[in-house]
Amino acid sequence: MRWGEKRYNSLNYFLREKFGEKVYKVSLDGGFTCPNRDGTLSKRGCIFCSDSGSGEFAGSRNKSITEQIEEQLELISKKFPLGNVIAYFQNFTNTYGDLEYLKKIYEEALSHPRVVGLAIATRPDCIDDEILDLLEELNNKTFLWIELGLQTSNEKTALDINRGWKLKIFDEMMEKLNNRNIKAVAHIIFGLPNEDHKTMLASVKYIIKKKVWGVKFHLLHIIKNTNLEKLYIETKFHILTKEEYIDLIGTAIEILDTDMVIHRLTGDGSRETLIEPRWSLDKRNVLNSIEKHLKENNISQGDKYEKIT
Numbered sequence: 001m002r003w004g005e006k007r008y009n010s011l012n013y014f015l016r017e018k019f020g021e022k023v024y025k026v027s028l029d030g031g032f033t034c035p036n037r038d039g040t041l042s043k044r045g046c047i048f049c050s051d052s053g054s055g056e057f058a059g060s061r062n063k064s065i066t067e068q069i070e071e072q073l074e075l076i077s078k079k080f081p082l083g084n085v086i087a088y089f090q091n092f093t094n095t096y097g098d099l100e101y102l103k104k105i106y107e108e109a110l111s112h113p114r115v116v117g118l119a120i121a122t123r124p125d126c127i128d129d130e131i132l133d134l135l136e137e138l139n140n141k142t143f144l145w146i147e148l149g150l151q152t153s154n155e156k157t158a159l160d161i162n163r164g165w166k167l168k169i170f171d172e173m174m175e176k177l178n179n180r181n182i183k184a185v186a187h188i189i190f191g192l193p194n195e196d197h198k199t200m201l202a203s204v205k206y207i208i209k210k211k212v213w214g215v216k217f218h219l220l221h222i223i224k225n226t227n228l229e230k231l232y233i234e235t236k237f238h239i240l241t242k243e244e245y246i247d248l249i250g251t252a253i254e255i256l257d258t259d260m261v262i263h264r265l266t267g268d269g270s271r272e273t274l275i276e277p278r279w280s281l282d283k284r285n286v287l288n289s290i291e292k293h294l295k296e297n298n299i300s301q302g303d304k305y306e307k308i309t
Ligand code: SF4
Pocket: 033, 034, 035, 036, 037, 044, 045, 046, 049, 050, 053, 054, 091, 092, 093, 123, 149, 163
């Protein structure tokens, strides 16, 4: 098969090819907040965002970047005693800060002997030209990608979930990042309230057209103490079944360009805080079911790419 044992171009496969060995990610908390939570744009945040700023498994913000890297390496030391890692700034908006501070923490991560690259999660409305210059500089000296939480290409849903920026902002940022050869990963959520399969797949087609480098698929998680939980209690909107989700993922994989790197096929939920869909807690089972679906239906990444371009 084209991508090892998989029918799609997984991040795992991509990193092995690039670095010649397995490379893990260590999730870090850079101590940021988000303009959608600190009152600059809103205090509500995106409707699904949890207290940790959508980074449930990152290090502790009370520790330095180096300490967090060491701590995370210790956690994976049994299965991964010596290998290299990508430092992943995950929680909140990781370019929402003073330029000198950004430089300091990114450089601190890169100075760790086992860090071979950087991944920075942010919003497309939080990267100004000075930050772009910094990202370009980093891109020239290390392996870098930027993650943008698109979630949906539908403007109405974006308003409903309080994303806080219009699609035009994403368009413009993708153009700037592509012009500087900075790799971008788009996050897409399947199962947002009032979205049907057609709307969800329109988001996938949109990122293909915008030439993102990678994609992270998420199943909408309703987490305790979020605005989404309140909406769910009030409206009981439709929760995707496992079968629906797997079918959507299969169709999405089929239409992606073969070069696009799939960073994730479903998210990690915490047993204590996840309200719905509870079926997603058995992540291994979900991933196995996706593999089975792809095999049974003879689906490989890119099979239908040409039909949509
Ligand atoms: S942009 Fe990210 S951190 Fe900010 S509110 Fe939305 S999900 Fe939370």
